Amino acid sequence: MEGWERLIHLFVTVFMAFLPLYLVNPAITDVTVAAVCGGEDECSLSIYLTGFQLAITGVGSALMMPMIGNLSDAYGRKNLLTIPLILQIIPIVMLALSRTTNFFYAYYATKILTDMIVDGGVLCISFSYLADNVGEGNRVGAFAALSGVMSMANVCGTLAAGLLSISLIFKVASVLAILAAIYMRVFLKDPDREKDDLQPLILSSEGDDTSKKTDFIHQIPSPKVVFHLLKSSNIVALAASVCFFNSVGEAGAGSFLLYYLKARFQFNKDQFSLIFLIINVGATITNVILMPILGPVIGEQTILCFGIFTGFLSMLLESIAWAPWVPYLASSLGMFFTISSSCIRSIVSKQVGSNEQGIAQGSLLAMTSISSIISPLIYSPISAWFLSDKPPFDFPGFCMLCVGFSYVIALILSLVIKFKPFISKETRHQALC
Numbered sequence: 134m135e136g137w138e139r140l141i142h143l144f145v146t147v148f149m150a151f152l153p154l155y156l157v158n159p160a161i162t163d164v165t166v167a168a169v170c171g172g173e174d175e176c177s178l179s180i181y182l183t184g185f186q187l188a189i190t191g192v193g194s195a196l197m198m199p200m201i202g203n204l205s206d207a208y209g210r211k212n213l214l215t216i217p218l219i220l221q222i223i224p225i226v227m228l229a230l231s232r233t234t235n236f237f238y239a240y241y242a243t244k245i246l247t248d249m250i251v252d253g254g255v256l257c258i259s260f261s262y263l264a265d266n267v268g269e270g271n272r273v274g275a276f277a278a279l280s281g282v283m284s285m286a287n288v289c290g291t292l293a294a295g296l297l298s299i300s301l302i303f304k305v306a307s308v309l310a311i312l313a314a315i316y317m318r319v320f321l322k323d324p325d326r327e328k329d330d331l332q333p334l335i336l337s338s339e340g341d342d343t344s345k346k347t348d349f350i351h352q353i354p355s356p357k358v359v360f361h362l363l364k365s366s367n368i369v370a371l372a373a374s375v376c377f378f379n380s381v382g383e384a385g386a387g388s389f390l391l392y393y394l395k396a397r398f399q400f401n402k403d404q405f406s407l408i409f410l411i412i413n414v415g416a417t418i419t420n421v422i423l424m425p426i427l428g429p430v431i432g433e434q435t436i437l438c439f440g441i442f443t444g445f446l447s448m449l450l451e452s453i454a455w456a457p458w459v460p461y462l463a464s465s466l467g468m469f470f471t472i473s474s475s476c477i478r479s480i481v482s483k484q485v486g487s488n489e490q491g492i493a494q495g496s497l498l499a500m501t502s503i504s505s506i507i508s509p510l511i512y513s514p515i516s517a518w519f520l521s522d523k524p525p526f527d528f529p530g531f532c533m534l535c536v537g538f539s540y541v542i543a544l545i546l547s548l549v550i551k552f553k554p555f556i557s558k559e560t561r562h563q564a565l566c
Contacts, residue, residue: 139324140263140275140278142316142321142322143263143279144278144279146218146317146320147259147279147283148283148285148286149312149316150218150221150313150317151282151283151286151287151290152286152313153290153305153307153309153310153313154221154286155286155289155294156293156302156305156309157228157306158291158294159291159294160299160302164237164299168233168234168237169182169237186241186248188506189245190248191506193246193249194248194252194498194499194502196249197249197250197253198253198495198496199499201254201258201491202257202261202491202492202493202495203491203495204491205491206261206488209323210258210261210491211317211318211322211323212323213258213491214259214317214321215314215318217258218313221251222310222311222314223247225306227239228303229303232300232303252502253495253498253501256494257494257498259279261490261493261494262324263279264487264490265324265487272479272482272483274426274429275425276476276478276479276482277419277420277421278421278425279475280420280475281417281418281420281422281424282421284414284416284417284471285413287409287413288410288414288417291406291410291413295406359496362485362496368481368484368551369484369493371547371549372477372480372481372484372497372550375473375550376497377500377501378543379441379473379539379543380474380500380501380504381504381507382444382536382537382539382543384504384508384509385511385536386536390451393530393532393533394408397454397529398454398460407461408461411465411467412467412468413467414468415467415468415469416467416471419468419469420475424472433479433480434550436476437473437476437547440469440470440476441540443466443470444470444473444537444540444543446463446466447466448463448537450462452530452531452534452537477497478494478497480550481493481494482494512532512536519531519532520532
C-alpha cells in the first residue's frame, strides 16, 4: 500500500521508544515506596508524590504538545523527534545508577520536567509523520497499526519486567532508550511534504510571511491559535469533543478500575497483569492485523462509533460484575474500544494540510492531557464514596457506570459527525475534468 513501506522505521522507532517505558512501569511503585517510605510497605507520601507528578505532567503536556507539533511542521519531524527520545534516557539512567533516596528525588524532579515533552511528544510527531507518508484512503489503518505497535511494546515490556530483577530492569531500559534514539537518527528519513489544495486553518494575522518560517518564537502557538484550529470546522470541532470525552472515559477506567476490582473481588497484581495482557494482546491483534484491512473498507466513522460503544459496554459489565470472571470478559473488549483514538486522529488528519499535521495532532494530545487531569477530579470522590463503608446506596460499581456515561456522550457526538468518505485522487481528478 502507498506510503506504508516508509513507515517500517517509524514503527520500529516507536516500539523501541515505548518498550523501556513499559518495562520500568511495574517496578516504579516498589522503587518509590522503598525510597520514600523508610522501609515500610506503604505510605501516603508515595501516593501524593505520584498524584502530583501526574497532575503537573498533564498540565505541562497540554501546554507543550501544540508547540511541539507546530515546531515539527516548521523544522521537520525527525529533528523534533530527537528531543523526546533523548530526554527520556536521562531519568531512566538515574535509577540505573542508583535507587537511593537522593537519586530517587533527582529522578522524580527530572521525570516531571522531561515527561511534559516525552509523554506526548513521541506520539505527536509520530502521528504527524504517519499522516505525511500515507494516503487518505489507508490512513485509518496506519494510525491503528501505530497504536498496535505501542500495545505490542506494552505486552513485551510487561512480560520482560516479570523476568528481570529491579536493578536489571533499569539497566536494560537505559540501553533500549539509547538504542531507540540512535536507530531513529540513523534510519528514519524526513518525509518530503508536498503542498496540497487544503486551505490552511491557521493564518497569521500579519499575512503569509515566509520569512517567519524560521522564526522560532513565531512557531510557538498561543491557546487562541489552538482554539481557532479546533473550531475551524464542524468536523474538527466534533472530533476534538469526541476525543475529549473518550479520553475522560479512558483516563477514568485506567485510574480507578484496579481499585474497584481489588475492593470488589480482592484482585492482586497477578490478576491485574492478566487483565492488562488481555487488553493489550487484543488491541495488538485488532490494530496491527484487522484495522489495516477493514479500516479503508468500513470507514472511520463506523469504526469510531463501534469502538466507543464497546468502551461503554465494557464499563457497564465492570459496574455490574457479579463474578470474578466478568472483568476478564469486559477486558476482552479492549481489542475494540482501543481503536477509537486512531479513528479520531485519522479524521482530523484529513481536515488539515501537510504543514499543519503537527499542530493538529498536538492539539488532540493536549485535549487528552486535559481530560487526564479532569477525570480524577470527577471520579475520585465518586469512587471513594461508593467503595467506602457508608455508600449512599449499595452499588460498588457506580463509579464505573459513571465512566461509561463519558463514552455515551462521545458516542452521541460521533454520530453527529458528517464525515465524507474517502475519494481517491484519480476519482477526484476525473470529476474535475
